[in-house]
Amino acid sequence: MIDRRIRRWVMIIFILTVILICVSVISLCVGAAGISLKRIPHIMWEGRGSGEYSILFDIRLPRIILGFAIGGALSLAGTILQGIFRNPLVEPYTLGISGGASLGVCLNIAFKWYDAVGIIAYPISGFLGAVLVIVFVYSLSMKRGTLKTQGILLTGVMISFISSSLVMLIMALSRSEDLHGIIFWIMGSLDEPNMLLIRMAVIGALAGLVLSYFFCLDLNALALGEEEAIHLGINVEKTKRILFILASILTGLSVSVSGIIGFVGLIIPHLMRMFTGTDHRILFVSSFLAGASFLILCDTLARTVIEPFELPVGVITGIIGGAVFVYALSKKQVTL
Amino acid sequence: MKKALLNVEDLSCGYGKELILHDMDFKVSRGELMCIIGPNGCGKSTLLRSISRILKPHRGKIFLDGENIARMRHKELAQKIAVVSQTPESTVMTVQEYILLGRLPYFRKYQFFETNNDENIVQKYMELTDALKLKETLMSEISEGERQLASIARALTQEPALLLLDEPTSHLDITHQVQILELIKRLNRELGLTVLMVLHDLNLASEFSSRLLLLSNGSIHKIGRPEEVITYKTIEEVYKTVVLVEKNPLSGKPCVFLVTEEEMRKEKTV
Numbered sequence: 001m002i003d004r005r006i007r008r009w010v011m012i013i014f015i016l017t018v019i020l021i022c023v024s025v026i027s028l029c030v031g032a033a034g035i036s037l038k039r040i041p042h043i044m045w046e047g048r049g050s051g052e053y054s055i056l057f058d059i060r061l062p063r064i065i066l067g068f069a070i071g072g073a074l075s076l077a078g079t080i081l082q083g084i085f086r087n088p089l090v091e092p093y094t095l096g097i098s099g100g101a102s103l104g105v106c107l108n109i110a111f112k113w114y115d116a117v118g119i120i121a122y123p124i125s126g127f128l129g130a131v132l133v134i135v136f137v138y139s140l141s142m143k144r145g146t147l148k149t150q151g152i153l154l155t156g157v158m159i160s161f162i163s164s165s166l167v168m169l170i171m172a173l174s175r176s177e178d179l180h181g182i183i184f185w186i187m188g189s190l191d192e193p194n195m196l197l198i199r200m201a202v203i204g205a206l207a208g209l210v211l212s213y214f215f216c217l218d219l220n221a222l223a224l225g226e227e228e229a230i231h232l233g234i235n236v237e238k239t240k241r242i243l244f245i246l247a248s249i250l251t252g253l254s255v256s257v258s259g260i261i262g263f264v265g266l267i268i269p270h271l272m273r274m275f276t277g278t279d280h281r282i283l284f285v286s287s288f289l290a291g292a293s294f295l296i297l298c299d300t301l302a303r304t305v306i307e308p309f310e311l312p313v314g315v316i317t318g319i320i321g322g323a324v325f326v327y328a329l330s331k332k333q334v335t336l
Numbered sequence: 337m338k339k340a341l342l343n344v345e346d347l348s349c350g351y352g353k354e355l356i357l358h359d360m361d362f363k364v365s366r367g368e369l370m371c372i373i374g375p376n377g378c379g380k381s382t383l384l385r386s387i388s389r390i391l392k393p394h395r396g397k398i399f400l401d402g403e404n405i406a407r408m409r410h411k412e413l414a415q416k417i418a419v420v421s422q423t424p425e426s427t428v429m430t431v432q433e434y435i436l437l438g439r440l441p442y443f444r445k446y447q448f449f450e451t452n453n454d455e456n457i458v459q460k461y462m463e464l465t466d467a468l469k470l471k472e473t474l475m476s477e478i479s480e481g482e483r484q485l486a487s488i489a490r491a492l493t494q495e496p497a498l499l500l501l502d503e504p505t506s507h508l509d510i511t512h513q514v515q516i517l518e519l520i521k522r523l524n525r526e527l528g529l530t531v532l533m534v535l536h537d538l539n540l541a542s543e544f545s546s547r548l549l550l551l552s553n554g555s556i557h558k559i560g561r562p563e564e565v566i567t568y569k570t571i572e573e574v575y576k577t578v579v580l581v582e583k584n585p586l587s588g589k590p591c592v593f594l595v596t597e598e599e600m601r602k603e604k605t606v
Contacts, residue, residue: 002450217448221437224425227390232494233414233441278429281448 009282012275016289023293024064027300028056031307063190066198067296070190070254071264073205075291077247077254078265079272079283080212083219084240084247085149091266092251095156096133098262099163101255102186104129106170109181122185123197123256130252133159138244147240149226187312188259190299197257204253209288211246215239216280223278261314263321264291271328294321341366341530342387342498347396349386355394356382357554364498369524369531371541373565374551375575380534383551384500387532388419401497414441418491420501424475424483431470431478431486435462438493458493465489465519481512488519492529499523501533505540513537517544538592542566543584550574566590 029037035052043052077092092098108114108125117124137159141152171182192198218239221229229236254261268291269283276282298316305311340363350356356379364370372380385391387398389405398405400416408416418438427434439454462468467489470478475486484504491499501520505513521544523529535541541548542562550557550565552574558565568581571592578600580593 002452002455006449214446217440217443221440223427223429224434224437225421227385228419228421228425230390230410231388231414231417231419232437233411235410273428277433278427279433 009276012282012286013289016286016293020068020289020293020296023296023300024068027064027067027296028060030300030304031055031060062192062195062198063299064296066190066192066201066258067299068292069198069201069205070258070261071268071291071293071295072288073201073208073250073254073291074261074265074295075268075272075287076205076208076212076284077250078291079269079280079287080219080243080247080250081265082269083222083280084243085153086223086225087149087153088270089266090153091263092247092254093260093262093265094153094160095248095251096137096159096163097130097156097248097251098255098260099160099167100129100131100133100136101126101252102129102167102260103163103170104132105185105259106167106182109178109185110170110174119194126256126259127252129163130248130255133163134245134248134252146237147244149240152244184312185259188261188314189310190258190295190313191310192257201253201257205250205288208246208250209284212243212284213281215243216284219243219280220278259314261295261317263314263317264295267321267325268294270325274328339366340364341368341401342532343399343402344387345397345399347386347393347398349382349391349393349396351391355554357386360396360556362549362556362559364530364532366497366530367524367528368547369521369545370533370547370549371545372532372534372549372551373536373538373541374557378551378574379554380551381502382554384419384502384532384534388417388500389413411441411443414494416497418494418496418499420484420487420491420499420504422503422506423480424487426476426483428474428476430472430474431467432458432462432472434475434486435467435490435493438490441494454493457495458489461489461492464523465492481508481515484508484512484516485519488516492523497530499529499531499533501531503534503536506536513540520544538566538571542589542591543587562589566592 025037028040029035035043035056039052040056043050043056046053074092081090081092081095082088104125104127105122108121113125114121137152137155140155141148143151167182167186171179174182218229218234221232221234222236222239226236251265269287272283272287272290276286295313295317298320299313302311302313302316342364344360344362347360348355348358360383372383374380382391386393387405392406405413435458436450436454439450439457442454462471465485465488467482467485470482470486475483478486488504504520505516508516517540520531520533524531533545545562547560548562548565549559550570557574558570566581567590568579571577571579571581578595580595581590582593583589584591
């Protein structure tokens with residue numbers, strides 16, 4: 001039975017990897033300047049200098065890589081959070097993390113910190129906002145040494161509301177060119193010219209995936225409830241704390257690099273749970289791969305549907321994700 | 337008397353500042369099947385929760401096999417004590433996957449997959465508990481009685497020295513109640529498994545256990561063989577209810593009969 005299961009898991013990983021590669025190649029080929037697949041080896045051969053080379057490897061490839069990292073990180077964070085909260089509606093953004101990040105960025109734009117620090121001020125202020133919220137939610141939910149999962153959810157939702165109200169307040173008070181910057185950032189985009197940030201996102205996402213695997217069995221046991229997991233010899237408090245912080249960092253990193261891209265962290269873990277089962281040993285990696293493919297696909301659509309203009313990728317993830325999710329819900333019963 | 341497996345010394349515990357159990361002192365011998373009985377809210381489940389270390393005691397110590405459980409590592413404790421809860425979670429995993437989780441305490445650090453040995457153990461206990469036919473069904477799609485069987489099988493794969501059960505039969509009809517309790521008794525006899533179980537039903541407790549622990553308001557009212565504990569006097573003292581206690585003609589164990597107010601009035605007039 002174990003051999004059979006491992007064979008099935010290898011199969012799943014293989015299929016998802018193939019999908020990821022296909023989506024990436026498609027994304028590389030389509031765009032305002034259509035480049036056919038056949039020409040890619042030729043362009044690579046010719047090397048730097050040509051306009052097509054720079055479109056492929058300086059514009060499209062970084063977006064694909066960033067899509068891989070952000071999509072993977074967000075759905076991994078969603079899988080982890082749904083696992084610890086045993087609640088299918090939790091996603092990285094329900095915990096107020098995105099609210100904190102957008103508040104940080106809004107303050108940055110309103111007070112023109114970017115004039116002093118440079119363009120890096122955007123991700124830094126976003127990340128600081130996210131970290132602040134995480135620390136706040138975390139310390140409010142710690143009672144007598146145990147992390148109260150119900151409390152954390154409510155606190156997170158409330159903090160989301162507070163920070164989005166504050167964002168609105170700042171928007172109401174700011175001038176129109178600032179307003180444009182804020183809205184653009186809030187809607188989220190994978191257009192990130194800074195290679196250092198892209199590298200950071202990729203390394204962060206992959207490190208998160210590796211770290212999460214130290215706790216996959218603990219999460220399997222947690223599916224039976226916190227007390228049952230303790231009975232199975234799991235150090236539940238430690239697991240919850242580390243995983244919560246890990247998921248928060250993954251989210252904070254994603255938000256600060258690419259703004260708010262909703263829905264990925266909610267839908268992908270769900271869909272994967274339907275297809276692969278509830279075992280986190282396969283769920284983590286499959287969610288990561290599927291999330292990466294999904295976001296790359298959505299980004300490709302976002303930049304091609306109304307060429308030469310671009311839609312915010314969050315709009316596409318919301319529409320496609322929501323539709324697929326409702327369809328899947330009507331087909332199959334979803335539970336944790 | 338055989339050496340005690342579980343030794344509860346001077347235990348007081350509760351939630352927050354409020355104490356639920358006071359100064360409990362008792363021993364459970366190896367191979368014993370002991371039932372904890374008592375009215376609602378007297379601390380039966382709290383006692384189990386402190387033995388399984390969900391609750392930290394305010395005062396006192398609990399020893400398992402001479403070792404203080406507060407000092408044990410998580411996995412070590414899970415190898416020695418297994419718990420079957422009142423209503424096992426109905427998750428979307430197959431019964432086999434669920435039972436395999438019982439092997440988690442034996443996983444080495446960084447071990448990722450179950451070994452063949454784990455699988456053999458799971459197979460063995462699925463056969464023993466008659467859960468084998470459910471192997472591929474989802475936990476969420478089986479009845480509560482079957483889920484309880486799976487939960488017992490999972491607890492057994494932990495290969496514990498002590499099995500704790502918290503009202504394992506409270507949601508079941510009489511067929512399944514007897515089926516589960518017969519199974520527990522068989523495990524106790526054939527595998528020499530020590531069992532400590534909370535039961536609500538006095539007659540079932542009397543019938544199936546070798547000793548009873550009667551709790552009242554968070555302390556031990558009486559501990560001993562069923563015929564010592566279940567008498568009309570103790571029941572009236574603890575449950576504030578008038579009952580009739582007779583011997584079960586087949587087993588010789590005490591059996592509790594209800595006495596309605598109407599009957600009592602009739603009795604008085606006669």
